Amino acid sequence: MRESIEHVVVVGGGSAGWLVAGVLAAEHPRLTVTLVESPGVPPIGVGEGTWPSMRETLQRIGVAEADFLRECDAAFKQGSRFDAWVDGGPGDTYFHPFSLPQGYGDANLPAAWQAGARAVPFADLVSYQPHLCVAGRAPKQPQTPEYAGVANYGYHLDAGKFGAFLQRHCTGKLGVRHVVAHVVDIASYPNGDVAALRTREAGIVEGDLFVDCTGMASLLLGRHYGVPLVSQRDVLFNDRALAVQVPYATPDAPIASQTTSTAQAHGWIWDIGLPTRRGIGYVYSSAHCDDAGAERTLRAYLDATGTGADVPAPRKIAFDPGYRARFWERNVVAIGLSAGFIEPLEASALALVELSAAWLADDLPATRAQMDTIAARFNEAFTYRWERIIDFLKLHYVLSHRTDSPYWHDHRAAHTQSARLRELLALWRTRAPSRRDFPRIEEIFPSASWQYILYGMGFRAEFPQRASDLPDAADAALREAARLTARMLPLLPANRELLDHIRRYGMPPG
Numbered sequence: 019m020r021e022s023i024e025h026v027v028v029v030g031g032g033s034a035g036w037l038v039a040g041v042l043a044a045e046h047p048r049l050t051v052t053l054v055e056s057p058g059v060p061p062i063g064v065g066e067g068t069w070p071s072m073r074e075t076l077q078r079i080g081v082a083e084a085d086f087l088r089e090c091d092a093a094f095k096q097g098s099r100f101d102a103w104v105d106g107g108p109g110d111t112y113f114h115p116f117s118l119p120q121g122y123g124d125a126n127l128p129a130a131w132q133a134g135a136r137a138v139p140f141a142d143l144v145s146y147q148p149h150l151c152v153a154g155r156a157p158k159q160p161q162t163p164e165y166a167g168v169a170n171y172g173y174h175l176d177a178g179k180f181g182a183f184l185q186r187h188c189t190g191k192l193g194v195r196h197v198v199a200h201v202v203d204i205a206s207y208p209n210g211d212v213a214a215l216r217t218r219e220a221g222i223v224e225g226d227l228f229v230d231c232t233g234m235a236s237l238l239l240g241r242h243y244g245v246p247l248v249s250q251r252d253v254l255f256n257d258r259a260l261a262v263q264v265p266y267a268t269p270d271a272p273i274a275s276q277t278t279s280t281a282q283a284h285g286w287i288w289d290i291g292l293p294t295r296r297g298i299g300y301v302y303s304s305a306h307c308d309d310a311g312a313e314r315t316l317r318a319y320l321d322a323t324g325t326g327a328d329v330p331a332p333r334k335i336a337f338d339p340g341y342r343a344r345f346w347e348r349n350v351v352a353i354g355l356s357a358g359f360i361e362p363l364e365a366s367a368l369a370l371v372e373l374s375a376a377w378l379a380d381d382l383p384a385t386r387a388q389m390d391t392i393a394a395r396f397n398e399a400f401t402y403r404w405e406r407i408i409d410f411l412k413l414h415y416v417l418s419h420r421t422d423s424p425y426w427h428d429h430r431a432a433h434t435q436s437a438r439l440r441e442l443l444a445l446w447r448t449r450a451p452s453r454r455d456f457p458r459i460e461e462i463f464p465s466a467s468w469q470y471i472l473y474g475m476g477f478r479a480e481f482p483q484r485a486s487d488l489p490d491a492a493d494a495a496l497r498e499a500a501r502l503t504a505r506m507l508p509l510l511p512a513n514r515e516l517l518d519h520i521r522r523y524g525m526p527p528g
Contacts, residue, residue, distance in 0.1 A: 019207050020113060020226055021385050024050060027225030029201065029215065029238060031055035033177055033368060034354025035231035036184035038375045040079040040452045043192035046380040052195040053188070054223055055214060059233075060178070066097055066290050066297050067365035068172040070116050073165045075372045077528070081187055083164035086331055087517065089183045091292045092175040093273050094157050094513055098364065102281040104475050105419045112139050112474030113276070114364075115147035116170040118466050120502070121495025128450040129481040130492035140473035143496055149443050150233070153277040153507055155175040156516035163295045164525040168510060172365075174290045174297075188408055197223060199260070203241050211349045211386075212238065226386070229378070230352040234359065239342060239352040247358065249340040253434055254415075255303035255425065256285055256361045257339055260316050260332035273513040279317065281365065283423040287319050293301055293517055296325070299332070301361050306425040309334065337361075341404040346393035349386065351378060358404060363414065366407050366462065373460070374400065401463050402452040409439045410463045410471070416443070417475040446472065447479055 026049060028039045035053055044049045076086055086092060097115035104110045119127050119141075127144050141148045147169055150157070157171035188194040200218035207213045214224040230238040239245050251257065274291035285302030300316040309313075312333060320329055341358030345351060353374040359367060377396060383389040415429035416439070428434065442455060451468040481487075511519070 019209075019211070019213070019386075021387065023383055023385060023389075025225045026051050026227045026229060026382075027215065027223055028053040028229045028230035028231055029055075030233060030354075031059070031185065032181045032231065032233070032354070033184065033235075034356075034371045036181055036188055036341075037079075037368075037371055037425060038229050038231060038353050038378070039194045040074065040184060040188045040192055040399055041375040041379045042382070043188060043194050044079045044204070044439065046382060047193075048192045049382075050224060051193070052196070052197060052225065054197045054199060054217065054220075056200045057198050065172055065288055066177055066292070067362075067368075068175065069365060069369040069372075070170050070172045071369055071372050072172055075376070077165050078211060079187065080191060082525075083528075084520050086183065087173075088521055090175045091181045092173045092180075092295050093292055093517060094275060095172045095174045095277060096151055096157050096275045098279055099148075099151065099276045100279050100281070100414070100474065103279075103286075103414060103418055103420075106281065106422065112470075113141040113145075113148035113514045114467060114474065115141055115145050115151070115276075116172065117147045118170075118464075119144035119469070120146075120499035122466050123453070123490065124228070124488070125485070125492035125495060126450060126487035126489075127479065127495060128305055128469060128479070129487050130489060130496065131473065131491075132481065135496070136408050141470050144450070144499055146499055146506055148509065149503045150506060154272045154275055154512050154514075155261070155507065155510040156275070156513045157510070158516065159510060160516060160523075161526060163528040164183055165528050168506065174292055175346050180248070184242065186423065187233045199223075201237060204238065204287065212242070213479050226349065227383075227389070228350045230350055230356045231354045233355040234337065236342070236352060236356040237406045238350045239345070239347055239356055243350065244381075245344050245347055245352075247338060247340040248343050249338065250360060251339055253408060254339050254360055254411055255305060255428065256301045256486070257337055258304050258309070258312065259299050259301045259335040259337070259362070260309075260312055261297070261299035261335060262320070264298055264320065264329055267294065267324065270514065271422065273517065275513050277365065281418070281420065282315050284315070284317075284425045286363070287316065289323070291513075293514070298325070299362075301363070303425055304336075306428075341401075344397050345374075346396045348393075349389060351393070351396065353378070357400070360404075360408060360411060363411050364407075365464075366411075369462070370400075370403065370407075373403070373462075402458070405436070405438075406456070406462050409436055409442075412436070412439060413468070413471050414475070417472070417477060446477070448482060450479070 158167045199219035205214045245512035278289040280287045284307035290297040299300035420426040451465040
């Protein structure tokens with residue numbers, strides 16, 4: 019057993035495995051990184067959306083943005099639009115954009131909005147970005163360098179193509195060793211550490227640190243070490259998804275600049291635009307709706323959006339919402355679906371992969387003796403992150419006034435909410451979410467995101483007057499948001515227009 023950490027073995031491919039391998043190899047050129055994956059395993063492919071953090075991740079591993087956009091059938095994403103989440107009535111829509119509110123942190127924008135402009139949706143008033151999305155604008159201009167943007171943005175992408183793209187990049191440019199083989203057994207040292215993988219096709223693969231990216235099977239952390247899943251089924255009920263890929267009516271159809279999430283009686287439907295197709299799916303609770311009823315709901319949405327004809331049978335995906343009690347056990351760390359999965363609302367899955375890969379690369383133990391200390395930090399940090407994600411996703415359901423099914427009534431029941439979320443909602447009756455509520459440097463969702471959801475869904479507060487409200491500064495910020503909207507709309511191209519330009523001509527280097 020070697021004391022120094024010289025060889026990391028990533029078990030499992032797909033987006034998670036290859037992102038981890040790429041970040042490790044780019045950060046530690048002298049480290050041996052091997053990725054072992056079984057042949058012929060298709061990607062889950064539920065989440066096709068990323069956060070803006072993906073730009074930094076791709077830059078970190080040396081990917082050219084134009085190559086990524088071309089080869090992964092990717093498009094620009096500027097946030098999420100939520101339809102029918104408040105009450106399901108006419109005009110029930112609001113945005114969670116990626117850009118911060120104008121003047122965020124400088125004045126009490128929620129108080130200014132509630133005092134004089136509640137007729138305008140909160141995000142529409144404090145940010146230019148919802149207006150860019152409604153107009154189908156791209157977040158940058160053709161002359162903008164790669165990974166830079168006029169507006170903050172992430173991506174929509176084809177998950178299968180993304181994994182294959184990362185594989186080519188990691189093996190061709192970062193020196194990651196790729197082993198295609200079935201893992202049939204796990205060999206351990208006397209102290210319980212994993213010593214090696216026994217594979218059918220490639221024999222023994224030894225390593226010093228193993229990263230479990232085996233998806234929901236959680237081959238190393240879950241099966242080998244028996245680390246249990248902390249179920250969240252009693253908090254967030256969704257445990258099924260039906261997914262389809264739908265062509266555009268015409269090749270030049272507009273590409274949406276946001277993920278659209280449309281609430282239904284027993285869940286919600288995602289609608290994601292890529293250059294060549296749309297990805298559409300229904301996430302629902304099997305305790306509230308059977309599969310046949312879910313498919314009828316999905317078909318009705320497809321018919322209503324003009325995409326119902328000739329759509330193949332949807333792919334059914336089952337999942338158990340929850341996260342592992344620990345993510346790092348001895349010399350195994352789980353990243354991706356092997357660490358847990360809740361649901362694709364707000365596209366947190368790939369973001370957690372990125373955060374985990376970055377943490378591992380930045381704090382990689384030099385020796386086995388250091389590993390337990392770093393593992394304890396990792397476990398504490400990511401337990402906190404999972405809990406905050408769950409609270410944030412639950413917020414969308416708790417604030418809804420829909421009454422069309424027990425699904426929504428059950429989501430509002432107090433016993434299905436964490437004590438922390440109930441405490442925060444009580445606090446926010448008299449003050450807006452702030453950095454004091456989310457004090458960590460790397461919060462999954464900053465207080466601005468909570469404000470977008472809270473006030474997008476009509477949450478009312480009784481704000482006592484405070485000197486720090488700075489109403490004049492708030493008014494100036496709202497005027498600046500309106501000015502930026504008027505300036506950007508005519509200058510930014512349509513999403514498809516910019517993507518077509520990039521495919522032909524590329525992008526200026528960053």
